Amino acid sequence: MLSNMVRGMVFLASVTALAGCVDHANGPMLTPVNTLDPPLNPPGIAHNICVADGNVMYNEARKQYEARAQMSRYAIDPANEEAQARAAARRQYVTCISSQGYRAVYDQ
Template identity: 50%
Template sequence: MVVGIFRALGVAAMMMALAGCIDRANEPVLLAIGVPVNPPGVAHSICMTDGNAMYGEAKRQYEVRAQLTGYAQADALEAETIARAAAHRQYVACISAQGYRTLYAN
């Protein structure tokens, strides 16, 4: 029984130590505007998923456009720039629909 308690305390201590390793340096601060629909963590997760989906879709559409216009190979840097911009626009639109405004620390 004592061994089980120490084992549980060890697991809890390891989980707490590893929780401090999560990098949140590039996450924006969410300022509530009015009455938010969801808590900030939930809204961020939902909108990050939307932004990631938009990123993939924008890259796919760029490649399709490059094929339709006859370019043999799409420009990777331009595709990345367009996809990142589309993902950011989607994130900002989603987060504002959730009742927040983003504040980025530069």
């Protein structure tokens, strides 16, 4: 019983140590919009929720671009498709993060 407990503690310690290795260099800094009414979720959770929404929007925008190209019988321009999908994902992320009560500040 004690060995299972020790194994669990070692596992949690290693997961905690490896979590610090994740690179967030290009991620936005999330600042609360209103200090009197704090956001519901912490910044890390809100960021993960909104990144997932952005990824879904990215895939959906690519599908819609391909459907429009197929309906109009034009060739698919990969650069234009990528630009439109990235723009849609960014709009979705910004919309989601602002609905969470944050403003995304990018270090440029």
